[in-house]
Amino acid sequence: MGVFERFLSLWVALAIAAGVGLGLVAPGAFAAVADLAVAGVNLIVAALIWLMIYPMMLKVDPRCLADVGRKPKGLALTLVVNWLIKPFSMAALGILFFEHVFAGWVPMEDAQQYIAGMILLGVAPCTAMVFVWSHLTDGDANYTLVQVSVNDLILVFAFAPIAGLLLGVTDLEVPWGTLLASVLVFVVVPLAAGVITRGRLMARGGAAAVTRLSDRLKPTSIVGLLATVALLFGFQAETIVARPERVALIAVPLLIQSYGIFAIAYGLARALRLPHPVAAPAAMIGTSNFFELAVAVAIGLFGLSSGAALATVVGVLIEVPVMLSLVAFANRTRGWFPAAS
Secondary structure (H helix, E strand, O other): OOOHHHHHHHHHHHHHHHHHHHHHHHHHHHHHHOOEEOEEEHHHHHHHHHHHHHHHOOOOOOOHHHHHHHHOOOHHHHHHHHHHHHHHHHHHHHHHHHHHHHHOOOOHHEEEEEEEHHHHHOOOEEEOOOHHHHHHOOOOOHHHHHHHHHHHHHHHHHHHHHHHHHHHOOOOOOOOOHHHHHHHHHHHHHHHHHHHHHHHHHHHHHHHHHHHHHHOOOHHHHHHHHHHHHHHHHOOEEEEHHHHHHHHHHHHHHHHHHHHHHHHHHHHHHOOOHHHHHHHHHHHHOOOOHHEEEEHHHHHHHHHOOOOHHHHHHHHHHHHHHHHHHHHHHHOHHHOOOOOO
């Protein structure tokens, strides 16, 4: 790892500070950027995520995708954690903290809003950013793609029923345009670009040419991550500064959920003796969230200034620092797992 990657946590902290500062100084500029959206997908954020994901998509070899079916344990693990554990543990933690532990500190109406926002995060496993975390743990790009794709397919059918059940809402309206556009923009487009580029490079210079381009684009991927962090924090700068104590309270159960889900998934992966390039991304998918969808649904159901929207935003705030700490942990514990075949 180069100096830039080795001190990534420091650069992320600086990006967070820069985003909040710029958001307070120039809120109009960030509001204008926030309006540049199609079907709920912000175009600027989409471009930055492409910068992050494209180098990783170069590693995807379509010929190897068929081999994933011969190693189903990793896929089964992420599906069980994401759909049978994560949504319900998030709802339970939200109720525990905001109906009991923090009951005297937060009005009940606000508490219910925060619980709703956390539930929406819990029902939305990660789509785009997991490719970044997989890349940083040297994960199997082909297997990660299959894990994300299957989760996205289930998400289309399971998001509304599970969220409706946990929220107690029978007429939950899912922004299907945002859901489908997000999958298209954050997975299909960069995947197609990566596969096409890989094919051309393989024809001209073989695997060495693909590796050279991927290595040259690593700084671009990190810059895309930092710019995305700064932009997201800039969008919510005024909310963060205006209600810091509420942000801290919401962060507590979200942190417990994130580290708890990772511990469950990573521990099961070790028990199943999965290779580390499969185990690390499998645990990361459940830990991270599809925050674009969660934020969009919270705003659509409860309003832009609602407590539910605030809770989903706090999920965005803690995600990058938490995931970077877990990336570091996963890299240090590579020896816990058998070598990849």
